[in-house]
Amino acid sequence: MNKTLIASILTGIGALSTQAIAADAELNLYSARHYQTDEALYSNFTKQTGIKINRIEAKEDELLERIRNEGANSPADVFITVDASRLAKADELGIFAPVKSKVLEERIPANLRAENWYSYSTRARVIVYNKDSVKADDVQTYESLAAPALKGKVCSRSGSHPYNISLGAALVKHNGAEATETWARNVVANFARAPKGGDTDQIKAVAAGECGVTIANTYYLARLMNSDKAEDKAVVAKIGTVWPNQKTWGTHINVSGAGMLKNAPNKGAAVKFLEYLASDEAQTYFANGNNEWPVVASVKVSNPALDTLGKFKADALPVGELANTAAEAQKIYDRAGFR
Ligand SMILES: [Fe+2]
Numbered sequence: 001m002n003k004t005l006i007a008s009i010l011t012g013i014g015a016l017s018t019q020a021i022a023a024d025a026e027l028n029l030y031s032a033r034h035y036q037t038d039e040a041l042y043s044n045f046t047k048q049t050g051i052k053i054n055r056i057e058a059k060e061d062e063l064l065e066r067i068r069n070e071g072a073n074s075p076a077d078v079f080i081t082v083d084a085s086r087l088a089k090a091d092e093l094g095i096f097a098p099v100k101s102k103v104l105e106e107r108i109p110a111n112l113r114a115e116n117w118y119s120y121s122t123r124a125r126v127i128v129y130n131k132d133s134v135k136a137d138d139v140q141t142y143e144s145l146a147a148p149a150l151k152g153k154v155c156s157r158s159g160s161h162p163y164n165i166s167l168g169a170a171l172v173k174h175n176g177a178e179a180t181e182t183w184a185r186n187v188v189a190n191f192a193r194a195p196k197g198g199d200t201d202q203i204k205a206v207a208a209g210e211c212g213v214t215i216a217n218t219y220y221l222a223r224l225m226n227s228d229k230a231e232d233k234a235v236v237a238k239i240g241t242v243w244p245n246q247k248t249w250g251t252h253i254n255v256s257g258a259g260m261l262k263n264a265p266n267k268g269a270a271v272k273f274l275e276y277l278a279s280d281e282a283q284t285y286f287a288n289g290n291n292e293w294p295v296v297a298s299v300k301v302s303n304p305a306l307d308t309l310g311k312f313k314a315d316a317l318p319v320g321e322l323a324n325t326a327a328e329a330q331k332i333y334d335r336a337g338f339r
Contacts, residue, residue: 028056029056029078030058030067030079031081032079033256033290036289037288056076078260079095081256084255084323085166085326087257087259090117091117098116099270099274104274107278108278108296109295117320118259119257119295120278122292122314123292125218126241127214131240136240140242140247141245142245145213146186148186154190154211155195157195157199157202158195158196158339163254180329188337203216207238222303243313251315
């Protein structure tokens with residue numbers, strides 16, 4: 001081989017490795033999570049690794065649309081969002097690539113991992129009731145919300161919202177499609193009003209006596225419980241909380257999660273970031289940012305509201321499996337008039 005050829009090969013290798021380094025010096029994060037503590041979460045990653053994070057924040061659907069439109073040229077490395085059925089939907093679009101990582105496999109429990117994405121925090125969907133008008137004993141399970149005794153007492157956010165679809169997907173898994181449809185019909189028959197607003201609106205309606213019972217995610221409840229505002233304290237004083245289904249399959253949990261994108265230009269950085277999110281430090285930020293629980297068992301956080309709510313038995317169903325019955329749950333709700 002002549003010197004010129006060797007030199008050009010070396011230059012080529014040099015160029016390649018510079019490119020490789022340049023490629024993993026940045027991370028393009030498409031995020032549908034927007035919490036203040038996420039700032040600290042991201043800047044710590046940059047401090048530890050030297051990898052700069054370019055963050056694009058938007059609603060899930062917009063980000064997914066963008067990733068699909070960008071196709072093979074998409075700069076997106078990691079997609080981060082909330083709700084198992086949304087993560088499953090993203091996965092169905094074929095946008096994720098599997099990540100092989102010992103760190104992730106060791107730190108994240110198997111039921112909180114799917115083939116192509118990982119959960120990083122959990123929240124539970126609990127029953128909230130008005131202590132003056134409903135007895136805790138009467139609302140111990142999701143199934144109990146369908147009881148005729150609760151006629152005119154139930155309020156809910158839309159049945160097409162992912163949180164309710166994921167719950168429906170769990171009900172289909174545990175009780176079957178037919179029982180879930182009957183349940184949904186009877187819950188709708190118990191509505192105090194047509195579904196409107198978010199989980200916090202339902203909790204406030206329960207406190208105000210507009211209805212007697214609802215289902216809400218724990219972080220909405222924790223936000224009210226941790227609040228210093230007099231009006232929030234008044235809401236909390238009126239309500240009681242039940243961990244549903246403690247004697248059967250456990251309380252339905254949902255997750256925040258993330259996955260590496262198939263066309264990610266910075267795959268090395270993406271894996272590092274996904275592993276970082278499972279670190280003790282990141283887990284604390286991630287969970288505290290939205291009053292959630294870390295997925296890594298050894299990580300302890302102290303959150304006054306969550307501590308007050310106490311321990312509970314969570315549904316052990318793998319979150320990745322909720323995807324299998326999410327579409328069915330949506331159809332069941334539609335037929336039952338839970339819109
Ligand atoms: Fe939410």
